Every structure is written in structure tokens, then in C-alpha cells.
Amino acid sequence: MPLETGLHATGLSRSYGAGAARVSALDDVNVHLHTGRLAAIVGPSGSGKSTLLNVLGGMDTPDAGHAALNGIAFTGMGSRKLTEFRRNHVGFVFQFYNLLPQLTALENVELARRLPSHHGVDVQTSAQLLDRVGLGDRADHFPQQLSGGQMQRVSIARALAKRPALLLCDEPTGALDSASGVEVMTLLIDIAREGLAVVAVVTHDPTIRDVADHVVEMRDGRVVADSHPPVS
Ligand SMILES: Nc1ncnc2c1ncn2[C@@H]1O[C@H](COP(=O)(O)OP(=O)(O)O)[C@@H](O)[C@H]1O
Numbered sequence: 001m002p003l004e005t006g007l008h009a010t011g012l013s014r015s016y017g018a019g020a021a022r023v024s025a026l027d028d029v030n031v032h033l034h035t036g037r038l039a040a041i042v043g044p045s046g047s048g049k050s051t052l053l054n055v056l057g058g059m060d061t062p063d064a065g066h067a068a069l070n071g072i073a074f075t076g077m078g079s080r081k082l083t084e085f086r087r088n089h090v091g092f093v094f095q096f097y098n099l100l101p102q103l104t105a106l107e108n109v110e111l112a113r114r115l116p117s118h119h120g121v122d123v124q125t126s127a128q129l130l131d132r133v134g135l136g137d138r139a140d141h142f143p144q145q146l147s148g149g150q151m152q153r154v155s156i157a158r159a160l161a162k163r164p165a166l167l168l169c170d171e172p173t174g175a176l177d178s179a180s181g182v183e184v185m186t187l188l189i190d191i192a193r194e195g196l197a198v199v200a201v202v203t204h205d206p207t208i209r210d211v212a213d214h215v216v217e218m219r220d221g222r223v224v225a226d227s228h229p230p231v232s
């Protein structure tokens with residue numbers, strides 16, 4: 001595998017506020033996440049996990065440092081280029097799903113699929129995407145007619161709409177009962193092992209930590225442990 005594949009980040013720093021109120025949310029973070037692996041980003045509340053995920057997905061810009069996805073350096077991009085980068089390459093999954101309540105499962109996925117991007121015709125249909133997450137029979141249900149685990153699976157189908165090279169999930173099982181959490185995690189592991197994307201999951205859930213291929217542990221904005229897996 002060429003060295004530049006996956007997500008490489010070096011020297012990432014991000015602070016909020018000024019003077020005595022200044023918080024260093026990221027302090028010289030280096031990570032290398034691999035395509036085809038599920039990485040868990042763990043650490044106490046306030047340790048910088050969400051900030052790291054947002055910087056790695058081009059939702060936030062670091063004060064210093066460099067990050068590249070499959071050789072595409074995105075930390076220096078202006079906001080228009082960065083929006084295009086996110087749309088073409090990054091899928092996001094959030095704790096509380098962020099589905100539009102007035103749209104069905106199918107329509108929620110379709111909305112993301114229709115966003116303009118460079119991918120054109122090779123993207124899967126919304127029905128195929130819902131099948132992929134095991135919800136082919138729930139396409140016409142509205143979010144309020146779905147369980148938490150089902151809503152999260154719709155949000156994963158939506159995140160996969162552009163065949164992202166990077167799938168970032170912030171506490172995806174945080175609002176789920178343990179059985180639904182296991183289902184969602186199993187799905188995310190399957191997606192990672194298909195080998196098409198880097199999958200990174202921010203979590204407090206010890207079961208995710210146990211099944212992850214790679215664990216990055218944060219504290220006070222720094223990486224304090226990294227079970228960097230060997231490249232196969
Ligand atoms: N938008 C913001 N404005 C000010 N401080 C923030 C902001 N976002 C995060 N922080 C601070 O940065 C630190 C890291 O936050 P965060 O990345 O959300 O941690 P985690 O996800 O690990 O709980 C915390 O001290 C938090 O209060």
C-alpha cells in the first residue's frame with residue numbers, strides 16, 4: 001500500500017478563547033488512521049475528541065498542523081474547497097442522528113445523495129443504501145416511527161451516500177441501548193473491513209474500544225496512547 005493512503009495528521013493544534021480563558025482543545029496531535037480499519041478515539045469528556053474529529057473531517061480548521069486524506073492535503077484549503085472536499089470524501093454520523101423529521105428514511109438518504117459532487121453516476125441508490133444498513137423494509141417510515149438504532153442506521157446510510165473515503169462518527173452509540181449499540185457497531189466494523197474507507201469512532205463505550213482495530217487515547221488535547229496497527 002502506498003504510504004499516502006489513509007488519513008495522516010501531524011502537529012494539529014486548535015485552541016478556543018483568549019487570555020486566561022484560552023483552552024487548548026488540541027495540542028500537537030499526530031495520528032495516522034488506516035483505510036479498512038476501525039479506529040476508536042477514546043478519552044475523558046473535554047479531552048478534545050470531538051475537536052479532533054471535526055478537524056479530521058474538515059468541519060473545523062486547526063490553528064497549526066497538517067492533515068491529508070489519501071494524499072489530498074485539506075488543512076490549507078479555503079472554505080469553498082473545503083466544503084467540496086467534505087461533500088466528496090467525508091461522511092459524518094452524530095450521536096442524535098440529525099435526521100429531518102418531516103422526511104422518510106428514504107428521503108433523508110436521498111437528500112444527501114443528491115448533493116452535487118464529483119461522483120456522478122456510480123453512487124448507489126437510496127434504496128440500496130438502506131438495504132446496506134438492513135432497513136430496506138423501513139424506507140417509507142418517518143424518523144419518529146423508527147427506534148434509535150434504526151435512526152442511527154439511516155444516518156449511516158446517509159453518511160455513505162457519496163461513498164466517502166472517510167467516515168467519522170461522534171458517539172454513535174451514545175444514545176442507544178446496548179443491543180442496538182452492538183448492531184450499529186457491527187455495521188460500522190463491516191463497513192470499515194470492506195476496505196473502502198477510514199472509519200473513526202469517538203466513544204465512551206468500552207465495547208467499541210475492545211473491538212476496534214486501532215485505539216487512540218486522548219487526554220487534555222494530546223494523544224497519550226496509540227495502538228498504531230502494523231500496515232499489512
Ligand atoms: N466551540 C468551542 N468554544 C470554546 N471551547 C470549546 C469549543 N469546543 C470545544 N471547546 C473546549 O475544548 C475542549 C475539548 O472539547 P471537545 O473536543 O468537545 O472534547 P470531547 O469531545 O473529548 O468531550 C473542552 O475543554 C471544551 O470545553
Ligand SMILES: [Mg+2]
Pocket residue numbers: 049050051
Ligand atoms: Mg465530544
